[in-house]
Amino acid sequence: MKIGLIGCGNMANSIVYSITKNQKYQIFCYDVDTLKAEKFKKLYGVAVLMSENEVVLSCDIIIIAVKPKDIFNVLSKIKNEVDDKIIVSIAAGISIDKMKDVIGNKKIVRVMPNINISVEEGILGMCFSESILDDEKEKIRELFESMGSVIVVDEKFMDAITALFGSGPAFVAHFIESYIDAAVKLGFSKQESYELVLKLFYGTVVNMKNNMLTTHQIKDMVTSPGGTTIEGLVEFERRALKGAIIDGIVKAYERSKSIL
Numbered sequence: 722m723k724i725g726l727i728g729c730g731n732m733a734n735s736i737v738y739s740i741t742k743n744q745k746y747q748i749f750c751y752d753v754d755t756l757k758a759e760k761f762k763k764l765y766g767v768a769v770l771m772s773e774n775e776v777v778l779s780c781d782i783i784i785i786a787v788k789p790k791d792i793f794n795v796l797s798k799i800k801n802e803v804d805d806k807i808i809v810s811i812a813a814g815i816s817i818d819k820m821k822d823v824i825g826n827k828k829i830v831r832v833m834p835n836i837n838i839s840v841e842e843g844i845l846g847m848c849f850s851e852s853i854l855d856d857e858k859e860k861i862r863e864l865f866e867s868m869g870s871v872i873v874v875d876e877k878f879m880d881a882i883t884a885l886f887g888s889g890p891a892f893v894a895h896f897i898e899s900y901i902d903a904a905v906k907l908g909f910s911k912q913e914s915y916e917l918v919l920k921l922f923y924g925t926v927v928n929m930k931n932n933m934l935t936t937h938q939i940k941d942m943v944t945s946p947g948g949t950t951i952e953g954l955v956e957f958e959r960r961a962l963k964g965a966i967i968d969g970i971v972k973a974y975e976r977s978k979s980i981l
C-alpha cells in the first residue's frame with residue numbers, strides 16, 4: 722500500500738519512523754522545505770515528490786501533517802485530485818466538516834496522535850467521515866496501530882483527546898521538570914536528578930499497573946501519619962495543584978475547539 726505524507730516536520734518524522742518498520746508500506750513525501758523531505762529520504766529511504774498533488778496522485782492514503790494554519794492551503798491545492806483517496810489529517814482543532822468545505826464530501830480521517838508514537842507508546846484518537854468503508858477503517862487502524870493504542874471515537878471527543886493526550890507529553894514533561902528542579906534545589910546534580918526522577922515516574926506507573934493500584938492506594942501506602950509525605954500533600958492541596966492541572970487541560974481543550 723502506498724502512503725503519502727504532506728509535511729515533513731516533527732509529527733511526520735515520528736509517523737514515518739513507525740511506518741517504515743513495516744515492509745508492506747511504500748512511503749512518498751513532500752514538504753515545501755525540500756531539505757526536510759530530503760532528510761526523510763536519507764533517514765528512512767522514502768521517495769520524495771515535488772508537490773502536494775503528486776503525493777495524492779501517487780498514493781492510496783495521504784497523511785497531511787502540516788500546522789492547522791496551513792491545512793486549508795494544502796486541501797485547496799489537492800481538491801481536484803482527491804477523488805476516492807483517503808485523506809488523513811492530524812491537525813489539531815480542524816473538523817471533518819471544515820475540511821469538507823474545501824474538498825467536498827470525500828473520505829476523510831482525523832487522527833490525533835501524540836509524540837510518544839516515536840517509541841510505539843502513543844495514544845491516537847481517530848474518527849472517520851461517513852463515506853469511509855469498514856475495510857478502509859480497518860486498514861487505517863492497522864497503519865496507526867504500529868504507533869501505539871488507537872481509540873476510535875465520535876468526532877466530538879477529538880478536542881478532549883487533543884488536550885489530554887496530544888498535548889499530554891508536554892504537560893507530563895512540565896511536572897517532571899518541576900520535580901527535577903526540586904531535586905536540584907535539594908542538592909542533587911542535574912544528571913542524577915534527571916535519571917532519578919524519570920525512574921520515580923516510571924517506577925510509580927509500573928507499580929500501579931502491575932499491582933493494579935489506584936492513585937489513592939499508592940498515596941495511602943506511602944503516607945505515614947505525622948510523617949513527611951502528608952506535609953507535601955497538604956502543601957499541594959493548599960496551592961490547589963490538582964485544580965491548576967485540571968484547568969490547564971481544560972484550557973487546551975477550549976483552544977482545540979476554537980483553533981480556526
Ligand SMILES: NC(=O)C1=CN([C@@H]2O[C@H](COP(=O)(O)OP(=O)(O)OC[C@H]3O[C@@H](n4cnc5c(N)ncnc54)[C@H](OP(=O)(O)O)[C@@H]3O)[C@@H](O)[C@H]2O)C=CC1
Pocket residue numbers: 727728729730731732733751752753754757773786787788789791794795811812813833834835836887888
Ligand atoms: N507536535 C505534536 O506533538 C503534535 C502535533 N499535531 C499536529 O500535527 C501537525 C504538524 O505538527 P508538527 O509536526 O509539530 O509541525 P511542523 O511545523 O514540525 O511540520 C509541518 C511541516 O509542514 C510543512 N508545510 C507547510 N505547508 C506545507 C505544504 N503546503 N506542503 C507541504 N509541506 C508543508 C512545514 O514547512 P514550514 O515550516 O516551512 O511551514 C513543516 O515542515 C499540526 O497540525 C499539529 O496540530 C498533532 C498531535 C501532536
Ligand SMILES: O=C(O)[C@@H]1CCC=N1
Pocket residue numbers: 813883887888
Ligand atoms: O500544541 C498543539 O497545538 C499540538 C496539538 C497537540 C499537541 N501539539
